[in-house]
Amino acid sequence: MPSHADDLSVALRLADAADEITRARFRAADLVVDRKPDRTPVTDADTAVEDAMRSVLAHERPADAILGEERGGTLGAGRTWIVDPIDGTKNFLRGGPAWATLIALVDEGLPVVGVVSAPAFGRRWWACAGGGAFGTFLEEAPRRLRVSGVASLEDAYLSTTDVNAWTQYHSRERYLALAEACWETRAFGDYWQHCLVAEGAIDIAAEPIANAWDLAAVQIVVTEAGGEFTDLSGKPGFDHGTALATNGRLHQAALAILNG
Structure with missing residues (x-):
């Protein structure tokens, strides 16, 4: 490389x-x-x-x-x-x-x-x-920076930017289901939540709507810190209009709920 x-x-x-x-x-x-x-x-x-x-x-x-x-x-x-x-x-x-x-x-x-x-x-x-x-x-x-070692959703800290956006762009019900599966939720929002995933302060950040300029920089910060970064369908990348950043261990479990 x-x-x-x-x-x-x-x-x-x-x-x-x-x-x-x-x-x-x-x-x-x-x-x-x-x-x-x-x-x-x-x-x-x-x-x-x-x-x-x-x-x-x-x-x-x-x-x-x-x-x-x-x-x-x-x-x-x-x-x-x-x-x-x-x-x-x-x-x-x-x-x-x-x-x-x-x-x-x-x-x-x-x-x-x-x-x-x-x-x-x-x-x-x-x-x-x-x-x-x-x-x-x-x-x-x-x-x-290193992502957290949290391995169970019931111990996980979740963040998004605006819960109301899930109603328009994905599924409010699916996001709330993920929130209920997690230990704690906040709305740190925007870039901050992804950086908090990278430094291990929280475990999952999810966005139902985002642009390439919102995500390109934070994607590499998360992945170089050992985390995983995809869209809400699980496709890697920053330019698909949605985002899910996790510590890696929780990624598939979060995707399963968001797409259930």
């Missing part, structure tokens, strides 16, 4: 540039908020971050394609950078700290680099294909 260490360095620099912008605009009194055609919000910080990352990539990786939530693009067969300037925009615009910039490099359809930067939490997670997953908190030294 080729090394992507240089690409990871680029991704970390992109995250630094993004953090500088998002910190300055977080809780800003003059934050500009618009609504996209799908009714999701977008702020001036979202577009500024994506534009800044695209500028860096145009210089650092001019031959690579880019797919971004705000400026578009396509997922090609070769190398494509997938960026979500602010995952959790609803939290960002209301002053909640649970948001992050997501950066992934996909090569031949597989994520090979992923960075998740959540500056309001003082957290960052990253992974490189074959190199493991790592995370930091504030100024601590990076530590290698």
Whole structure:
């Protein structure tokens, strides 16, 4: 497997540039908020971050394609950078700290680099294909991430973003059945729940609706931490519109309930 260490360095620099912008605009009194055609919000910080990352990539990786939530693009067969300037925009615009910039490099359809930067939490997670997953908190030294060893659903911690979304996009009944089979449930939501799976703080994260830019970066963080990442039917990948991230041991049991 080729090394992507240089690409990871680029991704970390992109995250630094993004953090500088998002910190300055977080809780800003003059934050500009618009609504996209799908009714999701977008702020001036979202577009500024994506534009800044695209500028860096145009210089650092001019031959690579880019797919971004705000400026578009396509997922090609070769190398494509997938960026979500602010995952959790609803939290960002209301002053909640649970948001992050997501950066992934996909090569031949597989994520090979992923960075998740959540500056309001003082957290960052990253992974490189074959190199493991790592995370930091504030100024601590990076530590290698490993998923939990929980082997039974009755001992498992489950999270989703919005229970109501299951009614529209999959099955509220199936999700509630999984919740009832688990020990505890929360709604950490968005990127955060997948990163918590990677670091072993929770065991299952499930999403009935998601985009490629929501999932590419967290997929490699989860899998490099020893977990499993598929869509809700069990198909591996980040671009199928749904997601199930687990510690691996619980994956088939969760799939069986969600598709029962």
